[in-house]
Amino acid sequence: MEFETRLTEIADKVTVALDQLIPPAQGPEADLMRAMRHAALANGKRMRPFYVIETGALFDADHKALLRTAAALECVHTYSLVHDDLPCMDDDDLRRGQPTVHKAFDEATAVLAGDALLTLAFKILASDETHNDPAVRLRLIERLADASGATGMVGGQMIDMLQEASPRDLNTITRMQRLKTGALISYSVEAGAIVGGASANAKHALAGFAQDLGLAYQIADDLLDATGDQDVVGKTLRSDEAAGKANFVTILGIEGARERINLLAAQARQHLDFFRGRANILLQSVDYVLDRTR
Incomplete structure (x- = not known):
């Protein structure tokens, strides 16, 4: 319950921060701002912001700095979802329990809203308020650019799009998801360590934790896509199956995917041994990934 309470608290704080950072607008750009708010203020778990703030707390980092960094990261994550849902990508109608941005507005507005959220993230990080x-x-900006660009999330999305033209094996799927999903999760942990001035050894332990956790999170997502209830999950399910795309479940099977998650979770926990009992909330987050149903 401690983890779930913290997750909810942080999600609420990040939503309030985003509400202030993306204010309603008047005039010709009003629809753009409404579309940005439609995406960013929707009811999400805010897992990536959670890791920024909880990791930074290990090093007694300034909370305002962590919250602004977390909000910037959520802007990038939200932009990726807006673009991922477009007809030229996954063509989804539902996200976070509401119509996707291109359904609620139109495709052009969705593209621009995603662009604006991405650029807002770097403005937030560049401010001396952060x-x-x-x-x-500068380090936060540089590492976010790496995690979200061609060598990170966007590169993973490109591999995902290429699946329609050629079959994928386990190694390719693993690489794709380490980039597409894992890169931003790794950044969320690294960002908290950067703000907190963590030692090199601490950063190394956290990097290992984030890498294993990120892959486990994606396998859990694939299991939800295969077995979950769309009304509970709040987004379109069976999309990979409909598009003929391979994922961890199609390659490993349901039981094989669960075994892989358990292995990755055990490895993630081992990395946190470095902190000698001070990372209990992060440890509980591993159990959440194992058990999540939505």
Whole structure:
């Protein structure tokens, strides 16, 4: 219950921060701002912001700096969802329990809303309100660019799109998901460590934790896509199956996928041994990934 309480608290704080960072607008750009708010203020778990804030708390980092960094990361994650749902990508109608942006508005507005959320993220990180040390702000920007660009999330999405033209084996699926999903999860943990001024050894332990957790999270997502209830999950399910795409479940089977999650979860926990009992909330998050049903 401690983990779920913290997850809810952080989600609420991030939503309030985003509400302030994306204010309603008047004039010709009003529809764009409404579309950005439609996507960003929707009811999401805010797992990536959670990891920014909880990781930073290990090092007694400034909460305002962590919250602004978490909000910036959520802007990037939300932009990726808006674009991922477009007809030229996954062509989904439902996201976070509501119509996708291109359904609620139109395709052009969805593209622009995603673009605007991405650029807003870097504006937030560049502001001295986020951190008083320019070197810290620069490092946060640099690492987010790596995690979200061609060598990270966008590169993974490109591999995903290529699946329609050629079959994929387990190694390719693993690489795709380490980039598409894992890169931003890894950044969320790394960002908290950057803001907190963590040691090199601490950053190394957290990097291992994030890598294993990110892959476990994606396998859990694939299991939900195959076995979940769309009304509970809040997004379109069976989309990979409909598109003929391979994922961890289609390759490993349901039981094989569950075995792989258990292995990755055990490895993720081992990395947290470095913190000698100070990372209990992060440990509980591993159990959440194992058990989540929505």
